[in-house]
Amino acid sequence: MKIVFATNNLNKLKEIQQILPTSIELLSLKDIGFSGEIPEDHETLEENAFQKAQYIFDRYKISCFADDTGLEVESLNGAPGVYSARYAGDDCAAENNMKKLLSEMQGKANRRAAFKTVVAFVTDTEKCAFKGIAIGEILNEKHGDKGFGYDPIFKPEGYDVSYAEMSSLEKNKISHRGKAVRKFTDYISLMS
Ligand code: IMP
Numbered sequence: 001m002k003i004v005f006a007t008n009n010l011n012k013l014k015e016i017q018q019i020l021p022t023s024i025e026l027l028s029l030k031d032i033g034f035s036g037e038i039p040e041d042h043e044t045l046e047e048n049a050f051q052k053a054q055y056i057f058d059r060y061k062i063s064c065f066a067d068d069t070g071l072e073v074e075s076l077n078g079a080p081g082v083y084s085a086r087y088a089g090d091d092c093a094a095e096n097n098m099k100k101l102l103s104e105m106q107g108k109a110n111r112r113a114a115f116k117t118v119v120a121f122v123t124d125t126e127k128c129a130f131k132g133i134a135i136g137e138i139l140n141e142k143h144g145d146k147g148f149g150y151d152p153i154f155k156p157e158g159y160d161v162s163y164a165e166m167s168s169l170e171k172n173k174i175s176h177r178g179k180a181v182r183k184f185t186d187y188i189s190l191m192s
Helices: 010-019 045-060 094-104 168-174 176-191
Strands: 002-005 025-027 064-073 112-122 127-138 154-156
Touching (some): 002 010, 010 168, 010 176, 045 064, 045 112, 064 176, 112 176, 127 176, 168 176
Parallel strands (some): 002 025, 002 064
Antiparallel strands (some): 064 112, 112 127
């Protein structure tokens, strides 16, 4: 069974390859010859994930999944949430997003946060979504240099280290995307 993962993020491709059963052939956008930006302009993670998967499915007619992730911080009323990628401005680097978040969090006692992922799957016969949540807290400063995005400042609940101090295998076991993708892979394993 061939499935396209509609992402330009190579870190995510690598993470997901480790979780998918070998019966599934994972294709990247590069593998199918797509090199462009996929629109992502909705107000919720679920709508954005479906928009990306549908966009590629409509053009290539290959079953496709896409994910959308947001980091919701309790004391910032859920920000940056669906705007996590462009928190410090359009096309900004992860470094700038983390800097902005750390500055917004200065002096806040409540540092509880949650990463949320929605995986949307689109085929010629169905559309379904799978969700994963990881609760944790925003650290006072960056720790570790693995992973990507906000990893250095997110410490998952029950752990003494940040996501960026974990190997990708360790992170996958407990992460928001790991949980959503496992629900998705359980589902397609039954189908294939
Ligand atoms: P996207 O919707 O998956 O592209 O992610 C939105 C924002 O959250 C981007 O700034 C990503 O870098 C960040 N992000 C997504 N997944 C993770 C993760 O597993 N760890 C840290 N940051 C992430």
